[in-house]
Structures are given as C-alpha cells and as structure tokens.
Amino acid sequence: MASKMIFINLPVADLERAKRFYESIGWKVNQDFTDCNAACIVIDDNICLMLLTRDFFTTFSERPLGDSAGTVNGLYALSLASAHEVDALTEAAIAAGGTEEVNADKRAQEAQVGMHGRTFIDPDGHQWEPFHMAYPG
Incomplete structure (x- = not known):
C-alpha cells in the first residue's frame, strides 16, 4: 500500500x-x-x-483568493524532532526574509504541556508553526 x-x-x-x-x-x-x-x-x-x-x-477554484499578506488564511504546523530543529528552521526563515511572530501567552501555554514552538511568516504572508512536543514516557 x-x-x-x-x-x-x-x-x-x-x-x-x-x-x-x-x-x-x-x-x-x-x-x-x-x-x-x-x-x-x-x-x-x-x-x-x-x-x-x-x-x-x-484556476483551481472559483472562490476569491484571500490576501495572505494582510489576513490569516491558514496555520501550517510542522512537527519536528527537537527544539533545536524548531529554532534552526525559524532562524533560517528569518535570515531568508521571513518574519517571526512572537506570542508570549501562546509560548507559555505550550511550555506547560512540554511543547516548544515558534512562528514564522514567509514573504507571501503564509504562517508556519514548527514545533517539538516532548512526549512523556
């Protein structure tokens, strides 16, 4: 399969x-x-x-195209193997022309459940949320 x-x-x-x-x-x-x-x-x-x-x-839809630069149309969360990978990807995105969105309340909530995440926005306004979840066990 x-x-x-x-x-x-x-x-x-x-x-x-x-x-x-x-x-x-x-x-x-x-x-x-x-x-x-x-x-x-x-x-x-x-x-x-x-x-x-x-x-x-x-050409793929008759619905109007949203403005990803000015509004949020989706959040693309990507699970990574470590907090280091999260930080490395986010830093690479910033160096390549992306911007980081920092939400202190969200980060505090994630830390309470053993999660490390960051958010970057690409030059077209698409929001990426790489994260690492430390699973108990």
Whole structure:
C-alpha cells in the first residue's frame, strides 16, 4: 500500500522569490514538477508544497483568493524532532526574509504541556508553526 502524502498549495506573488526562500530554509525544489506557474517544494518524503503563481492558483477554484499578506488564511504546523530543529528552521526563515511572530501567552501555554514552538511568516504572508512536543514516557 502506498504512503499517504500531503500537498499544500500556496499562492505566491513572486515564484522565484518564494523558491529561493524555501530553498534557503533547507527544503528542496523538485524540478520534475516545477515550471513558470508552479514549483514543487519537498519538505520530506510525505509532505510537499506546491507554490503557485497567484494567477495560476485562481484556476483551481472559483472562490476569491484571500490576501495572505494582510489576513490569516491558514496555520501550517510542522512537527519536528527537537527544539533545536524548531529554532534552526525559524532562524533560517528569518535570515531568508521571513518574519517571526512572537506570542508570549501562546509560548507559555505550550511550555506547560512540554511543547516548544515558534512562528514564522514567509514573504507571501503564509504562517508556519514548527514545533517539538516532548512526549512523556
């Protein structure tokens, strides 16, 4: 039986800038599924992003495209193996042109349950929430 995979489709204003951002944080472009309208970004064997130009993105739905730069349209939480990986990914995102959103109340709540998380926003306004959960046992 084949593994399940997830493909997250994100609209981007500048495809080349978006590809550079995600490559800068350590994710890979799959050239087999990349052209002038879209780029496949491989996070791991089961998770990929499809970065789509805004015009191309609108061909997939008749619903209006949201403004991810000014409003929250989704939160992309990504479980990582350690708090160090969370920090390294977030720092790489900031160095690549992303911004960090700091919510002290949220961090305090996460710490109470043994979780370490941070939040970064990519240049197109997509919000990522890498986290590590220390499971008891």
